[in-house]
Amino acid sequence: MFSGIVQEIGIIKDIGMKNRILELTISSKHLINDLKIGSSIAVNGCCLTVVECSPAKTFKVQVTEETLKKTNFLNLKSGLKVNLESSLKLGETIDGHLVSGHIDTVGEVSDICSSGENKIIKISYSSEYGKYIAPKGSISVNGVSLTIIESKNDKFDFTLIPFTRDNTNLGLLKAGDLVNLEIDLISRYVVNALESTRQEIKLR
Incomplete structure (x- = not known):
């Protein structure tokens, strides 16, 4: 669950298809410090799972076919900026509104x-x-x-x-x-x- 308050703008460093799954490698200056494999993160509002973290301050997420049908991810390319927000923790203030990360x-x-x-x-x-x-x-x-x-x-x-x-x-x-x-x-x-x-x- 998220709040719709963007915490950082990330930059797509690499993008490609693998076994019909889109893989995005995104650079992050700040949120990367709290991310680990399995973490949930909203990328342009879409809840995705971190599958890889790099010491070079990048992380990788994967996007399934169903998600590709509902989002603008097929229009993404290297160098583009994306909105990032880490998942809410119990007790945190909700400054925006409740956002599931499931794009309609x-x-x-x-x-x-x-x-x-x-x-x-x-x-x-x-x-x-x-x-x-x-x-x-x-x-x-x-x-x-x-x-x-x-x-x-x-x-x-x-x-x-x-x-x-x-x-x-x-x-x-x-x-x-x-x-x-x-x-x-x-x-x-x-x-x-x-x-x-x-x-x-x-x-x-």
């Missing part, structure tokens, strides 16, 4: 405009997730906990403040880029519970 779908940056020092970024997404995405609700974009400004016609937008721009890879986004999206866990459970209740009522 990929969204596309459809527009970016300036608003003073901030940027307003609009993301288009598959309509099947629209029922979970509401104004003032939370969403994880590339592992960053964000508040939705408005959601309409299969698009939502959020404000990118200077701090988040400088401390995550969201500041590098441009129109057409793909981002990993995870809908809010609470929203998912509430909507699913209501739909289940409605279905039960219809069957009576």
Whole structure:
């Protein structure tokens, strides 16, 4: 479990397929000190398991076919920056919102405009997730906990403040880029519970 507060920007040092599994080697200046084989780490919001740690301050993770279908990892290449967050420990403060690290779908940056020092970024997404995405609700974009400004016609937008721009890879986004999206866990459970209740009522 994570909180959507990025702790470090890592850099992809090597990437390649092995036995239909994508392997990523990522450099880390700080989080690497607490990582070990078997540790969970969110990479662009996706929970992955560390399979190798190197004295050269790099670690390796593997991405399965199912995860590749749901994420933007097939667009990654050496040299790109990725958001990193280590898993939460019991008792730690949750400064963002609860993030499972299980990506739901990929969204596309459809527009970016300036608003003073901030940027307003609009993301288009598959309509099947629209029922979970509401104004003032939370969403994880590339592992960053964000508040939705408005959601309409299969698009939502959020404000990118200077701090988040400088401390995550969201500041590098441009129109057409793909981002990993995870809908809010609470929203998912509430909507699913209501739909289940409605279905039960219809069957009576």
